[in-house]
Amino acid sequence: MKALMCEGWNGYKGLKFVDAPPPALPAGCVRIAVAYATVSFGQLLVVAGKYQRKPPLPFIPGTEVSGLILEAAPDVSDFKPGDRVAASLDWGGYGEQAIATAETVWHVPDDVQLRDAATIPLTYGTSYAALHWRGGLTSGQTLLVHGAAGGVGLPTLELGKLAGARVLAVASTNERLELARAHGADEGLLHTEPDLAQRVKELTGGRGADLVFDPVGGALFDETLRCTAPLGRILVIGFASGTIPQIPANILLVKNIEVIGFNFGLYLGWSPVDERKRHATKLRTMMDTLFKLALEGRIKPTSSDCYPLRDFASAFEAVESRRSFGRVLIEVNGG
Numbered sequence: 001m002k003a004l005m006c007e008g009w010n011g012y013k014g015l016k017f018v019d020a021p022p023p024a025l026p027a028g029c030v031r032i033a034v035a036y037a038t039v040s041f042g043q044l045l046v047v048a049g050k051y052q053r054k055p056p057l058p059f060i061p062g063t064e065v066s067g068l069i070l071e072a073a074p075d076v077s078d079f080k081p082g083d084r085v086a087a088s089l090d091w092g093g094y095g096e097q098a099i100a101t102a103e104t105v106w107h108v109p110d111d112v113q114l115r116d117a118a119t120i121p122l123t124y125g126t127s128y129a130a131l132h133w134r135g136g137l138t139s140g141q142t143l144l145v146h147g148a149a150g151g152v153g154l155p156t157l158e159l160g161k162l163a164g165a166r167v168l169a170v171a172s173t174n175e176r177l178e179l180a181r182a183h184g185a186d187e188g189l190l191h192t193e194p195d196l197a198q199r200v201k202e203l204t205g206g207r208g209a210d211l212v213f214d215p216v217g218g219a220l221f222d223e224t225l226r227c228t229a230p231l232g233r234i235l236v237i238g239f240a241s242g243t244i245p246q247i248p249a250n251i252l253l254v255k256n257i258e259v260i261g262f263n264f265g266l267y268l269g270w271s272p273v274d275e276r277k278r279h280a281t282k283l284r285t286m287m288d289t290l291f292k293l294a295l296e297g298r299i300k301p302t303s304s305d306c307y308p309l310r311d312f313a314s315a316f317e318a319v320e321s322r323r324s325f326g327r328v329l330i331e332v333n334g335g
């Protein structure tokens with residue numbers, strides 16, 4: 001099969017487009033003919049060896065796919081050949097055939113396109129689980145979203161709005177803020193505003209945001225601390241700025257603020273202790289909700305770029321250069 005092989009921690013420019021043997025099918029797993037796989041900031045880190053989890057070399061990267069079931073292991077009864085599915089993978093998504101554990105594969109409704117479905121497991125899953133499982137977002141609260149036009153940013157705007165929150169979006173250009181508004185943001189703020197925290201306070205009657213979704217970190221985190229409301233919560237999602245913020249505990253104390261770590265991978269079996277079986281029911285319930293929202297057109301999976309597998313470098317470059325919005329896709333079979 002055609003695949004992208006990572007043979008060393010050399011970044012995406014070191015990936016090779018190769019003919020590889022199809023992977024073996026272990027017990028408890030299914031084989032998927034991959035239609036689409038996503039390319040994210042996280043995958044840039046994985047292939048550079050900078051992600052918290054390093055697959056054994058050589059390996060085929062790619063952790064979020066949609067496609068058709070080719071076969072299921074004898075002990076798997078929920079899936080049969082031809083089923084339309086989306087899945088989270090340990091790795092292996094950038095190949096014509098991929099293996100997934102049955103706990104992290106979900107049926108895709110007939111009227112949801114596989115192109116859209118590819119972004120549900122990790123992209124929408126991250127946003128939903130962060131906002132609801134960890135962030136405790138409720139109707140009427142103010143949600144501040146950094147990196148709002150990015151992969152996890154757009155879904156967070158949509159899901160925040162659906163939860164009844166007032167949503168403030170932060171991004172780098174007016175064009176990206178327009179897109180943010182089209183995905184549910186009530187207000188848009190440039191992260192280059194001279195006093196971003198002050199602007200957030202002005203927009204919230206001086207209180208600040210009840211919940212902050214921060215996939216960027218770096219200097220923005222200082223602004224975040226200044227404009228989080230008393231008793232507010234900050235979700236630490238990632239560090240797209242490249243800088244991991246240090247947190248002054250005195251400000252947390254004075255304002256009764258919670259800083260909440262969020263790692264979706266924990267629920268998917270990516271931590272040193274594999275917890276995917278423990279969280280499988282909760283994950284399935286969430287995916288049912290997300291696919292229903294997609295079916296009803298209440299969420300709008302968005303991808304600025306889609307490239308064939310052999311043109312993978314353009315896909316990674318679109319993410320690296322920050323010119324993409326939403327989630328970048330690779331079309332695998334047929335691509």
Ligand SMILES: NC(=O)c1ccc[n+]([C@@H]2O[C@H](COP(=O)([O-])OP(=O)(O)OC[C@H]3O[C@@H](n4cnc5c(N)ncnc54)[C@H](OP(=O)(O)O)[C@@H]3O)[C@@H](O)[C@H]2O)c1
Nearest residue numbers: 041147150151152171172215237238239240241262263264
């Ligand atoms: N914790 C979890 O479970 C989890 C799950 C998924 C992703 N993540 C993390 O969340 C972060 C964002 O992921 P993503 O997939 O949404 O990435 P993405 O699509 O590349 O979006 C990142 C956004 O961050 C903004 N940004 C601000 N400063 C930046 C900088 N200096 N360099 C790059 N981007 C910058 C960019 O928007 P502007 O250009 O408009 O500023 C960009 O749209 C990553 O760190 C990723 O690892 C974490």
